[in-house]
Amino acid sequence: MSKVRVTFNEELCKGCELCKNACPKGIIEMAGYINAMGYHPAKLVNPQECVGCGFCALMCPDLVIKIEKEEIK
Amino acid sequence: MSKVLMKGNEVIGEAAIKAGCRYFFGYPITPQSELPEYLSRRLPEIGGVYLQAESEVAAINMVYGAAATGVRVMTSSSSPGISLKQEGISYIAGSELPCIIVNIMRGGPGLGGIQPSQSDYFQATRGGGHGDYYLIVLAPASVQEIADLVKKGFDLAEKYRNPVMILGDGMLGQMMEPVDFGVETSGDSFDKSWATTGKNGRKKSNIVNSLYLKPEELEVHNRELEKKYLEIKSKETMAESYLTKDAEIVVAAYGMTARIAKSAVDMAREEGIRAGVFRPITLWPYPEKELNAATVSAKGVLTVEMSLGQMVEDVKLSLNGRLPVEFYGRVGGMVPTARAIFEEIKRMSEKFGGVK
Amino acid sequence: MAVVFDRPKSLTDAKFHYCPGCHHGIIHRLVAEVLDELGLQDRTVGIAPVGCAVFAYDYFDVDCIEAAHGRAPAVATGVKRTRPDTIVFSYQGDGDLASIGMAEIVHAAARSENITVIFVNNAIYGMTGGQMAPTTLIGQKTTTSPLGRKSELTGYPIKVCELLATLPGATYLARTSVHDPKNVRQTKEAIKKAFQLQVEGKGFSLVEVLSACPTNWHMKPVQALDFIKNDMMNYFPLGQFKSPEEAK
Numbered sequence: 001m002s003k004v005r006v007t008f009n010e011e012l013c014k015g016c017e018l019c020k021n022a023c024p025k026g027i028i029e030m031a032g033y034i035n036a037m038g039y040h041p042a043k044l045v046n047p048q049e050c051v052g053c054g055f056c057a058l059m060c061p062d063l064v065i066k067i068e069k070e071e072i073k
Numbered sequence: 074m075s076k077v078l079m080k081g082n083e084v085i086g087e088a089a090i091k092a093g094c095r096y097f098f099g100y101p102i103t104p105q106s107e108l109p110e111y112l113s114r115r116l117p118e119i120g121g122v123y124l125q126a127e128s129e130v131a132a133i134n135m136v137y138g139a140a141a142t143g144v145r146v147m148t149s150s151s152s153p154g155i156s157l158k159q160e161g162i163s164y165i166a167g168s169e170l171p172c173i174i175v176n177i178m179r180g181g182p183g184l185g186g187i188q189p190s191q192s193d194y195f196q197a198t199r200g201g202g203h204g205d206y207y208l209i210v211l212a213p214a215s216v217q218e219i220a221d222l223v224k225k226g227f228d229l230a231e232k233y234r235n236p237v238m239i240l241g242d243g244m245l246g247q248m249m250e251p252v253d254f255g256v257e258t259s260g261d262s263f264d265k266s267w268a269t270t271g272k273n274g275r276k277k278s279n280i281v282n283s284l285y286l287k288p289e290e291l292e293v294h295n296r297e298l299e300k301k302y303l304e305i306k307s308k309e310t311m312a313e314s315y316l317t318k319d320a321e322i323v324v325a326a327y328g329m330t331a332r333i334a335k336s337a338v339d340m341a342r343e344e345g346i347r348a349g350v351f352r353p354i355t356l357w358p359y360p361e362k363e364l365n366a367a368t369v370s371a372k373g374v375l376t377v378e379m380s381l382g383q384m385v386e387d388v389k390l391s392l393n394g395r396l397p398v399e400f401y402g403r404v405g406g407m408v409p410t411a412r413a414i415f416e417e418i419k420r421m422s423e424k425f426g427g428v429k
Numbered sequence: 430m431a432v433v434f435d436r437p438k439s440l441t442d443a444k445f446h447y448c449p450g451c452h453h454g455i456i457h458r459l460v461a462e463v464l465d466e467l468g469l470q471d472r473t474v475g476i477a478p479v480g481c482a483v484f485a486y487d488y489f490d491v492d493c494i495e496a497a498h499g500r501a502p503a504v505a506t507g508v509k510r511t512r513p514d515t516i517v518f519s520y521q522g523d524g525d526l527a528s529i530g531m532a533e534i535v536h537a538a539a540r541s542e543n544i545t546v547i548f549v550n551n552a553i554y555g556m557t558g559g560q561m562a563p564t565t566l567i568g569q570k571t572t573t574s575p576l577g578r579k580s581e582l583t584g585y586p587i588k589v590c591e592l593l594a595t596l597p598g599a600t601y602l603a604r605t606s607v608h609d610p611k612n613v614r615q616t617k618e619a620i621k622k623a624f625q626l627q628v629e630g631k632g633f634s635l636v637e638v639l640s641a642c643p644t645n646w647h648m649k650p651v652q653a654l655d656f657i658k659n660d661m662m663n664y665f666p667l668g669q670f671k672s673p674e675e676a677k
Contacts, residue, residue: 016450016650055610057434061454067434122510127536134500138507269492271472271515280486282495
């Protein structure tokens with residue numbers, strides 16, 4: 001088992017939705033608000049369901065996503 | 074060092090080696106092929122690289138990449154090939170990289186011919202490619218001077234981080250004369266902290282670039298280039314004056330044409346005509362002051378070129394209306410004879426000269 | 430907590446200027462990750478193209494040279510021949526590499542220059558506003574083929590990997606795609622292999638990456654993934670076209 005933390009740097013996000021499209025759990029949504037560039041940034045809606053597969057980060061063209069993991073013994 | 078008898082084109086190559094140049098990228102074209110042939114033999118012997126590119130366009134871009142790493146590098150071609158290189162030359166000038174480009178001129182336009190010519194003067198001295206820039210243009214008139222100017226050319230290129238062109242004609246490239254290469258030099262004393270050789274622990278990456286999308290930034294860059302060009306203009310002009318002190322008719326000519334003009338002047342002197350030769354060695358920057366100094370006693374200036382009249386514009390600009398300027402030229406690979414130049418001197422002397 | 434995914438060191442902090450959903454960002458990241466993993470950042474010189482990736486030198490935290498349109502392989506040659514210890518890569522689009530720079534890429538491969546080429550094929554000229562590229566598919570609409578590319582008028586799209594594979598000098602040629610996570614991983618493996626071969630002095634390597642230009646394709650980024658998968662991959666099959674074992 002591992003604990004995963006996925007953080008989105010919203011100010012880098014251009015709202016392309018490639019992360020949302022890639023997420024196998026369907027837990028990435030576009031925010032209702034806009035960032036400084038005028039895009040609806042992506043965000044995690046149910047972080048507890050995240051398995052840390054990293055697909056979102058792999059597909060993100062703008063390095064919005066950072067993933068941290070902690071092994072739980 | 075003792076003198077050796079060598080062909081002009083080969084001397085360019087050996088002089089480059091003596092100046093520490095170990096890299097040459099080129100493409101064959103008449104009448105300069107002896108130079109790449111010579112270097113393809115010599116450079117591997119001393120751990121250098123001779124590489125024949127797929128085109129002149131590729132060759133000059135290899136020079137661009139090599140120059141960016143801070144080494145001494147050279148390429149050579151002849152007129153149509155130099156036209157192809159203009160894209161890369163503009164980038165090299167814009168990115169402020171040092172290198173030597175040799176143009177052994179032949180007749181044009183288009184495919185033209187393969188006989189000697191001086192019809193690329195405009196292209197060489199006005200930048201040649203797109204944008205506001207200048208090459209330092211050196212015009213040797215003897216095999217010995219080729220050796221001296223190639224060496225000096227590398228130093229100038231590195232001092233100002235600017236491309237240097239050696240501008241000669243087929244005659245100069247083909248002829249054999251004794252030459253003394255003097256002491257060997259290198260570019261080691263010049264600052265190379267800008268070179269793109271990998272960061273190697275450097276904090277900031279080096280970038281070689283000529284793109285400035287913001288007009289404000291490009292203007293600053295252009296102004297900095299301008300400052301450099303003005304400095305070169307004020308410090309680096311070179312010229313030779315032959316019997317000009319009392320000359321009423323001064324013949325302005327460069328390269329091989331200047332040597333023929335000297336013979337014509339000797340003939341004129343024998344007939345009592347006070348004539349002299351002004352020979353610019355730097356075509357850019359043009360030796361304006363030197364020309365004015367060489368024509369203090371003159372009543373008229375005759376410009377002689379193997380072209381329809383290109384340098385004559387710089388002669389006129391330099392004299393700024395102070396003296397009448399006339400032109401005599403042969404084109405298409407035809408070379409002016411000393412006799413023909415002498416006749417022109419005589420005609421001008423009768424027209425403008427006070428005393429016989 | 431251990432960071433398992435973040436911005437690679439070989440990228441600067443600069444924000445990409447690319448359009449939303451443009452794959453240049455993914456490919457930049459993959460190259461930078463490979464440079465990090467192979468420990469090459471400090472000895473790498475990148476050659477930037479003319480095209481959308483013209484500012485690559487602002488993004489890669491390595492020494493960089495901006496080349497004229499199509500000339501990157503010649504510039505890379507100049508660097509590598511004078512400084513054989515550097516790791517040299519060019520990053521080029523399809524207009525740059527497969528149109529105006531065709532001579533330079535073919536001859537760099539023929540000479541087996543020990544360089545790595547990252548070739549981004551998005552079947553269109555992006556920066557100049559979506560004109561027809563040498564890789565534009567038959568029937569594909571662009572601003573200069575408004576009714577769709579017709580072979581009678583402009584011939585057929587160029588398959589660069591297949592073309593270069595005929596050259597004994599080409600050591601490693603692979604075509605990959607970044608339209609889904611699995612293919613992103615495979616692209617990274619190919620890029621890593623290409624750089625590894627350069628480190629070993631094995632000669633010319635090129636990775637062609639099929640990528641999306643949603644803006645000029647007039648598609649949403651997610652829809653553009655399907656265009657790669659269904660249309661581009663149909664004409665430009667993925668795979669390895671030359672392995673170091675078969676080279677020469």
